[in-house]
Amino acid sequence: MNKVSRAEVLDFFTKLTEFNSISTSEAYNKDLENCVLFIKTFFEREFKNSLELCRLVRLKNYKPLLIVKIKSRSAKAKTIGIYGHYDVQPEDPVTEWNTDPFRLVNQNKKFYGRGTADNKGHITLNIFSVLDLVRSGKNKNNYIFILEGEEESGNEEGLEQMLRSQKKVLSDVSAFFLTDVGMFDRNKPQIYYALRGIVCFELEIQVGKRDLHSGVYGNLALNPANIISDYIAKLKDPYTNKVGIKGFYNDVKKFSKTEIEQLKVACRTKDQLLKETGLFTIVDINKDNLYLSSKILPSLDINGLWSGFTGSGFKTVIPAKAGVKFSCRLVEFQKADKVEGLIQNFTENYFKEKDGIKYQLSLLAKAEPFYTDVNNEVIIKTAKVLKQVFGNKVIYNRSGGSIPAAEIFQRLFKKPIVLTGFTLPDDNIHSPNENFDEEMFWKGLEALTEIYQNL
Ligand code: BES
Ligand code: ZN
Numbered sequence: 001m002n003k004v005s006r007a008e009v010l011d012f013f014t015k016l017t018e019f020n021s022i023s024t025s026e027a028y029n030k031d032l033e034n035c036v037l038f039i040k041t042f043f044e045r046e047f048k049n050s051l052e053l054c055r056l057v058r059l060k061n062y063k064p065l066l067i068v069k070i071k072s073r074s075a076k077a078k079t080i081g082i083y084g085h086y087d088v089q090p091e092d093p094v095t096e097w098n099t100d101p102f103r104l105v106n107q108n109k110k111f112y113g114r115g116t117a118d119n120k121g122h123i124t125l126n127i128f129s130v131l132d133l134v135r136s137g138k139n140k141n142n143y144i145f146i147l148e149g150e151e152e153s154g155n156e157e158g159l160e161q162m163l164r165s166q167k168k169v170l171s172d173v174s175a176f177f178l179t180d181v182g183m184f185d186r187n188k189p190q191i192y193y194a195l196r197g198i199v200c201f202e203l204e205i206q207v208g209k210r211d212l213h214s215g216v217y218g219n220l221a222l223n224p225a226n227i228i229s230d231y232i233a234k235l236k237d238p239y240t241n242k243v244g245i246k247g248f249y250n251d252v253k254k255f256s257k258t259e260i261e262q263l264k265v266a267c268r269t270k271d272q273l274l275k276e277t278g279l280f281t282i283v284d285i286n287k288d289n290l291y292l293s294s295k296i297l298p299s300l301d302i303n304g305l306w307s308g309f310t311g312s313g314f315k316t317v318i319p320a321k322a323g324v325k326f327s328c329r330l331v332e333f334q335k336a337d338k339v340e341g342l343i344q345n346f347t348e349n350y351f352k353e354k355d356g357i358k359y360q361l362s363l364l365a366k367a368e369p370f371y372t373d374v375n376n377e378v379i380i381k382t383a384k385v386l387k388q389v390f391g392n393k394v395i396y397n398r399s400g401g402s403i404p405a406a407e408i409f410q411r412l413f414k415k416p417i418v419l420t421g422f423t424l425p426d427d428n429i430h431s432p433n434e435n436f437d438e439e440m441f442w443k444g445l446e447a448l449t450e451i452y453q454n455l
Contacts, residue, residue, distance in 0.1 A: 154365020
């Protein structure tokens with residue numbers, strides 16, 4: 001890095017972190033808008049002469065997509081797609097944070113703040129690596145930034161539609177970089193070749209018009225909290241994590257011995273996992289390959305649950321309503337539509353012969369599993385630079401997380417997809433005290449600059 005200063009980078013990162021760009025609730029739409037306008041203005045100001053295009057793509061009910069094209073003067077320029085998401089997860093529970101979630105705070109050699117790791121830090125690194133190349137006159141490629149505001153909400157139908165509307169610009173892209181994942185360790189860079197898919201649901205049930213006195217009506221009323229507990233208990237075994245829905249595992253790919261052996265290279269031990277997660281125990285759904293069970297198997301989790309009175313003190317009430325949010329992660333060859341259908345059938349069957357319960361099942365998010373071949377020039381070149389910068393060979397890995405955009409880019413544009421990033425396993429994404437390690441951050445900047453320059 002020579003043409004951009006660390007102060008400049010941090011100034012941008014600081015400002016970017018201050019936007020409450022939470023996409024999971026409508027309440028923050030203005031913050032998301034301000035956030036994307038801030039990024040857009042930055043591009044317009046700093047990239048002036050090399051900016052070929054800088055536009056917000058808008059679609060009703062979706063957050064704007066920022067598309068920016070930076071042009072090189074070289075006649076042989078390739079066009080590199082760079083994806084990021086400027087939206088973040090809610091900061092709750094806010095009392096668990098040691099710092100203000102929407103301030104960038106440098107403490108213990110880490111940058112703390114909601115979105116620092118996922119994905120504002122990486123957005124910052126991408127912008128400044130390209131800016132460095134442009135300013136130094138070394139820039140031999142064109143870059144198209146594709147920055148979305150809906151990743152964390154899973155509203156990916158909007159992304160697909162907006163990308164389709166930009167096909168003309170995006171069809172020039174020869175490879176897409178998605179830096180929205182992390183490293184295995186400080187000196188162990190990774191490239192992911194697979195992500196799990198996801199389907200997210202909300203179920204709300206109602207047994208009457210209003211809450212009732214539990215003394216006066218206990219034994220007479222159905223209690224929706226008990227009903228939803230029973231429903232949940234049938235979704236999966238809470239101790240083994242085996243999903244109870246018929247057919248759920250039908251399409252799951254059998255992984256080859258060779259692949260499993262390769263994946264084991266990047267496995268953590270039980271003790272490491274306990275330390276990393278803060279859990280009191282680890283479930284051995286997949287006894288041979290503890291750490292692999294979040295990568296090579298689908299899973300189902302309750303993500304939120306409510307009913308009755310949960311304030312402080314006590315209220316003797318029979319609630320009228322109960323609700324649950326849950327999601328299934330999918331592995332290769334499972335289809336999101338099919339799993340959606342299984343959950344719908346399961347729910348219909350569950351309530352079929354039960355009187356006096358109204359229920360509504362809504363689908364809140366959906367993304368297909370992603371898989372890509374890593375035998376292409378772009379990934380090989382990227383891996384070479386990562387090795388140089390971090391000192392070790394790249395680990396090719398599967399991730400249990402989901403990035404809907406990866407599969408969408410692959411399906412729409414059929415070009416190599418490179419999934420990498422520079423955060424550490426203790427980055428606390430989606431949790432309190434999310435952070436980006438300071439050393440990793442600067443090394444990430446160096447790595448990206450080098451990667452983009454060498455493509
Ligand atoms: N960056 C994550 C995905 C991720 C996390 C990949 C860890 C690999 C390792 C991304 O921002 C994310 O959280 N995605 C959501 C998508 C969902 C809401 C549709 C996820 O995986 O929960
Ligand atoms: Zn995330």
